[in-house]
Amino acid sequence: MHEEQFSDWFLGKDHFDLDYTRHEDHQLAKARDEIEAMRAAREKDLQEFAKKQAEMEATLRDHREEQRVEQERIRLEQEERMKREQERMRVEHEERMQQEQERMRKEQERLRAEISKELEKKMSSVMEKKMSDMSKRLFSQFGGSKR
Template sequence: MSSIPSPTLSAPSPRVNEGMSQGTPACPSSCDHFDLDYTRQEDVRTVVETMMTAHQTYHNRMHAYFKKFPSKEAALLKPHPDTTKEQWKELCDLFTSEAFMKQSEQNKKNRSKLTVNHAAGSRSFQCTRACMKNQESSNINPVELYKKNYTNKDGIWTSEGAREIYRQCDLEGKTYTEIEVYSEILGKKSGYVRGLGRAVKPPPSSTLTTQSSDLQHQLAKARDEIEAMRVAREKDLQEFAKKQAEMEATLRDHREEQWVEQERIRLEQEERMKMEQEHMRVEHDERMQKEQEHMRKEQERLPVEISKKLEKKMSSVMEKKMNDMSKRLFSQFGGSKK
């Protein structure tokens, strides 16, 4: 399993450098170069918060335009060029709602409590950092970034408090990693480091470091267990595949044996049928010969028997006739002598 990547700083897009080399006065946006890893919660949160910031910036711009008018009715007569009449009416209703006005008043009070105010206006620390990186050098000193954001164009500090923080940081001369420096000097805000964008997490405290170490240990242990389970599962799968192959081979051999046996039985049945048919044919031929012989003999016997019967009958008839003639002759001649 691959380890979770550590936060990295992305170089500005090549087109940003091209724009700066051509004298483009606009500050390059930190979004000119996308280097997002959606498996990191920080990057996902960055995308979501960037969208929320863009939406809030749009509302702030619309509210600034709305405040130029003395009343809601006057503002409704001249919608902002970037909105439709329906959208502008919804915005005017929002800006005059009780909840919005209450929140706006609270925000004013919160801003009045700030001891240090930067001079960058609506431009973010990350945008200022990108400008300095393109104009001066690739390595931006976090202390100088702080000074850039908290001094005006004439180099005058926005407040004594801002100047004092810069002086203390400059005198301490501590050596930190880049993320630790930005976190130490510029401070932490809502879980990210000023000047490095929302995707970079601030350095953890000692407690968090211990917890992180424990979590890393648990994660490594879990990875080892998962790897062991994967190896065992792969071994089981290989064993199962081997057994399945053996079963398929046995089944194939059994099917071949069945086919051979069925073929043998079929051939035996065919041979037996042929023998029975031959035997029946021989018997039939013999029976036919006997019958024919019997008929021949009968045919030979019948004429002889008939001939004998005829001779006997004729002999009997002749004998009877001879007797009758003898009697008549005797009666004729014998009677005259008397």
């Protein structure tokens, strides 16, 4: 052995140790790269998760807003339907009241006509009786004494 080789061997600096050290350095660098790649992948996954979560929250907000709008539309439709129904019932009631008033007016006219006829008959009967009584009195006073 040469003196230099001997001192390297004696100090433990043979080629095997240098190769092993380089191999360890390479393994450490490779492990650091893998850790960095895993960290980057995890960061990317977290960003994607945050993005998807934000999208889901936006979708949920949109859905809630759509539900609110739909509920408001339904409420307005029901309100409008109730107004139309109330108006229909008011018109029907008014028509029934007008029909009833017309029926009552006709009934009053009929009763007035009937009462007028009855009064006429009674007055006519009373007048006939008075005329008859008057005729009898006049006849008895003036006509009956000439016999």
